[in-house]
Amino acid sequence: MSGFSLTEADGPSCEHYHAGRKSRWLVVCDHARNKIPLCLGNLGLAPEVMEQHIAYDVGAEGVARQLADLLQCPALLHGFCRLVVDPNNQPDTPGIMREIACDGTEIPGNRNLSAAHKQARLDALFRPYHRAIADAMAAIRARGELPLLVSVHSCTPELNGHQRPWHIGVLWNQDGRLALPVMKSLEAAGDIRVGDNQPYSAQETRFYTTSVHAEDLGTPSVLLEIRHDVIATPEQQKVWARRIFSALPESV
């Protein structure tokens, strides 16, 4: 694998949606897109693979934007496929540039990467995104307010033969200030199945974005995993953004 660099045609590594909005809330979407930097070709993957969950969180970007509009807050949307760099993993873990995706798919374009190539990917796709999140959180704190971080993800209805019954998973570690009221409110609707730290738990896995920018600093955060099939269309995304907006507590 040769060198790595983003070109102008690739566009920026992340999008700061409505950066000028002043709010305590910040919405982030780590796996918004399936775009691959031009210099990597197709990572050795078939086009249909790129439409699947292993490449990005289907539907999550739409929910993140709509939610940011309802909250009148900015959102940070990562611009590239998680298989190139997964911004929700620590840079020194295998998950940052997987050779084998979570469903067993091999990623040829991630094999035998040189240290220099890995660093170039981190410099281009990891660090600017996280610096933007850190800055956005800092700007809120500098106004004397406690920031509130919402991370929007989506999950497959089925993984390795297991059906996932939850429409939405609410993932949290120790700080339940956002997660607990959100779960309570979503469940009160009666027709939504809510997973408490499902389909996986933030108490067992250290998710990078919410840990480093919020949990570690005592700042409230929540990670939401919405099932793909319920946010497949823009109309569904709108419905779910409204549901989440209504479930978020007004004060923390």
Place this chain on the structure above:
Amino acid sequence: MDSCVDTKPVFRLQPEDGPSFERHGARRNSRWLLVCDHARNRVPRCLGDMGVGAPEFERHLAYDIGAEGVTRHLADLLDAPALIHGFTRLALDPNRQLNDPALMPPVSDGVVIPANRHISHEEQQARIDALFRPYHLAIADALSAVRMRGELPILLSIHSFTPEMDGFKRPWQVGVLWDRDKRLAAPFIKALEEEGLVVGDNEPYSRQSYRTYTVESHAEDLGLPNLLVEVRQDLIETEAQQKAWAERLFKALPKEV
């Protein structure tokens, strides 16, 4: 009957303990921020002696001997603020990921720390809330303040190391630890060597093989220039030595990044 019931109160800092960290030169406007993770050997009162004999608290396992003095003097020379952690790393090591077992080590440097064995979940959280989060929030805020002035911050973390570990006499007088960002490390190592010092390049341990917390989370991961400096303890025992080493480090630091 009740002998096995643990009635130990959950961890709490008391007013006599003082704050969990100290700001030195807080009002200084500089691109530089110094941090000293293991400045002190103070134990929060509610932990007593942690079940460890008092002499252990005078050793490296409790804190980085001499590092606080070097940090203060170097901050003064750079006219930069410093954030100094207030308690022994045995109570909580602020330079560890929250999921690292070494955050509250049950064994450190071969010494069993009874107060860190079987810590309840509640107590772990209380220690993190009191000894980890305020310090790291202060670091994040201080770096943010520099960025919001439109400047690129530089994080400098000051530590000290024992002259001998597991029977190995460490030859280095000073270690310069870096991960990927060599903007500061390369010229710094060169300048120190030109002064005739024995410099460890990513020694006594390498940041490329072990992820600590402070420099990674606040700087490296965000693409900000940073350095972790380890001075050998026996060279910075006295105030005069600490001052001399701060001057040496100051002279060798690249002023433009």
